[in-house]
Amino acid sequence: MITLTENAQKKVHSILEGEGPDARLRMLVSGKGCAGLTYGFEITDEIEEGDTEVDAGLVKVVVDEFSVPYLQGSVVDFVESITGSKFDIKNPNAKSSCGCGDSFNPY
Numbered sequence: 278m279i280t281l282t283e284n285a286q287k288k289v290h291s292i293l294e295g296e297g298p299d300a301r302l303r304m305l306v307s308g309k310g311c312a313g314l315t316y317g318f319e320i321t322d323e324i325e326e327g328d329t330e331v332d333a334g335l336v337k338v339v340v341d342e343f344s345v346p347y348l349q350g351s352v353v354d355f356v357e358s359i360t361g362s363k364f365d366i367k368n369p370n371a372k373s374s375c376g377c378g379d380s381f382n383p384y
Contacts, residue, residue, distance in 0.1 A: 281354075286333060287335065287355070288355040289333075299322040302339070303339045303341070314383065316366055316380070327341065329345055350370065353367075
């Protein structure tokens with residue numbers, strides 16, 4: 278469903294280390310991005326009804342029912358460059374995206 282590269286797994290794992298044994302990354306989309314939908318990340322220890330849990334190697338990722346069809350097949354990487362670091366999402370469902378890559382249009 279969602280794949281995290283080795284770099285992304287390591288970064289998420291380091292973020293979750295101090296959050297407790299049940300900590301997971303919640304990945305979601307919401308309708309407030311400049312290109313339509315925007316990506317979001319949260320730390321959670323709760324799985325809600327309708328959530329999908331993905332075993333992503335070193336970490337577990339939770340995706341809510343609304344976000345699943347928009348994130349299906351996405352690959353999340355963590356990239357570091359001279360200008361900064363960020364999670365980079367390659368989403369096969371995005372028909373277009375904004376210049377910064379934080380939001381996308383699936384239509």
